[in-house]
Amino acid sequence: MLKRFLFLQWKSFVRGAGFATGLAQKILLGFGWVYSGFIFSALAFAAFYLVQDELGKDPLPYISGHLIYGFAFWIVLRYFLQKMPMVHVQPLLALPVSKKAIVRFGLSKTIFSFFNLSNLFFFVPFGVILLREEYSLFGVIGWWLAIGSLILATNFLNIMLNSIDRILILVAALLAGLFALQYFEIIDLAAWTTPLFMAPYNQPLWALVPLGLLMLSYRWSFAHFKNKLFLDNEAMRPKKETHRVADLGWLDRFGRISLFLRNDIRLILRNKGARASVWMGFAFLFYGLVFMNDIYSSPVWMVFVGIFVSGGFLFGFGQYVPSWDSSYYPLMMTQNIAYKEYLASKWWLIVVGILTSMILSSFYIFFGWETYFAILAGGVYNIGINAYLVLLSGAYTRTAIDLTSAKKAFGDKKSFNLKTILLSIPKIILPMFVFYVGVLVHSKGMGIAFVALVGVLGFAFRNLVFGWIEKIYQHEKYQTLQAYKQKNT
Amino acid sequence: MIEITSLSKTYGTQTVLDIPQLHIAPGQTFGLVGNNGAGKTTLFSLILDLILPTSGTVTNNDIVVQKSEDWKSHTAAFLDESFLIGYLTPEEYFVFIGSLRGMKKEDVNEALNQYTDFFHGEVLGQKKYIRDLSKGNQKKVGIVATLLSNTQLVILDEPFANLDPTTQIRLKNLLKEEASASGKTFLISSHDLQHVTEVCDRIVVLHQGKIVRDDVTSTGTLKELEDFFREQL
Numbered sequence: 001m002l003k004r005f006l007f008l009q010w011k012s013f014v015r016g017a018g019f020a021t022g023l024a025q026k027i028l029l030g031f032g033w034v035y036s037g038f039i040f041s042a043l044a045f046a047a048f049y050l051v052q053d054e055l056g057k058d059p060l061p062y063i064s065g066h067l068i069y070g071f072a073f074w075i076v077l078r079y080f081l082q083k084m085p086m087v088h089v090q091p092l093l094a095l096p097v098s099k100k101a102i103v104r105f106g107l108s109k110t111i112f113s114f115f116n117l118s119n120l121f122f123f124v125p126f127g128v129i130l131l132r133e134e135y136s137l138f139g140v141i142g143w144w145l146a147i148g149s150l151i152l153a154t155n156f157l158n159i160m161l162n163s164i165d166r167i168l169i170l171v172a173a174l175l176a177g178l179f180a181l182q183y184f185e186i187i188d189l190a191a192w193t194t195p196l197f198m199a200p201y202n203q204p205l206w207a208l209v210p211l212g213l214l215m216l217s218y219r220w221s222f223a224h225f226k227n228k229l230f231l232d233n234e235a236m237r238p239k240k241e242t243h244r245v246a247d248l249g250w251l252d253r254f255g256r257i258s259l260f261l262r263n264d265i266r267l268i269l270r271n272k273g274a275r276a277s278v279w280m281g282f283a284f285l286f287y288g289l290v291f292m293n294d295i296y297s298s299p300v301w302m303v304f305v306g307i308f309v310s311g312g313f314l315f316g317f318g319q320y321v322p323s324w325d326s327s328y329y330p331l332m333m334t335q336n337i338a339y340k341e342y343l344a345s346k347w348w349l350i351v352v353g354i355l356t357s358m359i360l361s362s363f364y365i366f367f368g369w370e371t372y373f374a375i376l377a378g379g380v381y382n383i384g385i386n387a388y389l390v391l392l393s394g395a396y397t398r399t400a401i402d403l404t405s406a407k408k409a410f411g412d413k414k415s416f417n418l419k420t421i422l423l424s425i426p427k428i429i430l431p432m433f434v435f436y437v438g439v440l441v442h443s444k445g446m447g448i449a450f451v452a453l454v455g456v457l458g459f460a461f462r463n464l465v466f467g468w469i470e471k472i473y474q475h476e477k478y479q480t481l482q483a484y485k486q487k488n489t
Numbered sequence: 490m491i492e493i494t495s496l497s498k499t500y501g502t503q504t505v506l507d508i509p510q511l512h513i514a515p516g517q518t519f520g521l522v523g524n525n526g527a528g529k530t531t532l533f534s535l536i537l538d539l540i541l542p543t544s545g546t547v548t549n550n551d552i553v554v555q556k557s558e559d560w561k562s563h564t565a566a567f568l569d570e571s572f573l574i575g576y577l578t579p580e581e582y583f584v585f586i587g588s589l590r591g592m593k594k595e596d597v598n599e600a601l602n603q604y605t606d607f608f609h610g611e612v613l614g615q616k617k618y619i620r621d622l623s624k625g626n627q628k629k630v631g632i633v634a635t636l637l638s639n640t641q642l643v644i645l646d647e648p649f650a651n652l653d654p655t656t657q658i659r660l661k662n663l664l665k666e667e668a669s670a671s672g673k674t675f676l677i678s679s680h681d682l683q684h685v686t687e688v689c690d691r692i693v694v695l696h697q698g699k700i701v702r703d704d705v706t707s708t709g710t711l712k713e714l715e716d717f718f719r720e721q722l
Contacts, residue, residue, distance in 0.1 A: 259588050263574065270576040270618070331572040334537045336561045336589045478541050484571075 040121035064197035065190035142204025149210035156217035260345030284312030306378025313353025384455030496545035520689030565635035575620030590638035
């Protein structure tokens, strides 16, 4: 049975839209694996020896104490990036295949995700170092088993987060609560959890607890999916979410573009993937907080932060224009719409998103006006330059997004092709370069002004650039239509 | 209305469509029949500039479709569900399509009144998104959207498939009325010989990418077509 499933999986992979064209991206993907393997292994060495030599502490309890942050971060990252298991269930249901086998296959598939395997790159070298440094063998095995079980348990937890909103809210609240407790120094999570994570090392039998958790989380998601394995599942659910937005009549004053804007707003409100991307953009607003401590040590990062904080919507949603419209792209191509109008409406949507981020990020004023000005300059640059670049890379992205499924817009290997990656470099590197020139000429202030100025210049050449992008879209149209036809996983 | 010259489409070594010459006059109700793989959808996709021809051109009202987008203003088409926007309600979808053709919301609602019979109370006012409608009802939405506005050319791919028998009859009546009253040009493909011969005044048979028959519909046409396809057995 497993052999047959693997056969189907392999065929869908080899015959997918991305395969034939994307040898370069396959190589890039492989390179990414090697790279992350290298980084993670290096991290393992650093974690051990830096803690030992620089901090003068025993690395194992120290790392164990900090694992809680790692797990929290990993859960968030997984939720946004990890692809959900998709087995093409429909044709299998009527065949003599037990439902258990289908679910088991779907769930085991997720184990081989980057988000699980990449941890091996860290924990295997780390374990080897521990043994070489004469930590107890059984202790290390117990510790290893415990951490491994927990990592896999979060894998199944993430599956549940993706399927049941209540669980998602619960876990999000829990994480936020823990973060708040730590941030306001009410409790020190590291100190609290060190004994917990050290227990399996001191007494390997304790590893049975995380192992039990893993079993539990697997059972749970197994039961959940097995019950969901009916075709009418979607159809039988009472449709309560229609007409979330009544009319949006106020948009009419923007003329013809309002037609598209209205659709895009509905797209965001009514489709999970689009909603997630906007939330992700919202989360970017707080990205700068990570840098606030050492931002003054290297001023170039100010611009980096400025681009990201103001560009959350641009990177989250804008990145996938026009893929959002992939399921009805032939309609858009035959309606009475000039390409220019279509692109302009997307551009406006992105601009509104950037402006909103610029306003919402005003709380950075607490960290000094200079910081906020850097964000504003980043925003202007995003409007003047990056909004075009996003549209431009959109012409080459060609990933069909299946709106009807809850599939994630992220982490889909097809959404990265070489051209998109190349086009995303200038979005971030170029403004940093411009800023640096300003710093060399005069000062940080001048650098910020330069970034904003480039943005304004880009804005001034709008019509010219639009004409140019339009030509590219026109040229890529047939290939895009062809690629959108293939909606497989 | 439509002028096709030496049009061909080749994938690799296989020529899926090869039409030296085809003229479709304004106001004509043009039926396209043929077995699977005969090239019907390919022809429509070429007319709508959704795929590039290997050679030749399609002219829609003197506009070469590969060169200019101006043909879009007088052309409406429904080929498959990729012409629907799943997350809209049918009403929102009609308003969107109507507005693109310069209709106000009120005009759209007024125009929709003519189709209440056709919808059979299953489409409008359901508070459902199009993606949650049945295949048949989705089809109704797509077809009506092409008829709603005053376009000169309407292209429908397999409009009768997936519809229930009553609706098929309603659709036939609807198309006949529209064709005679409005002077619109219709391009309709179908597997159902009887429906096509009833609705269309000219029928072209595609076989392996080539036009093998081109008839003005008369009382004997259905019989002749049936005989033709029986010979293919």
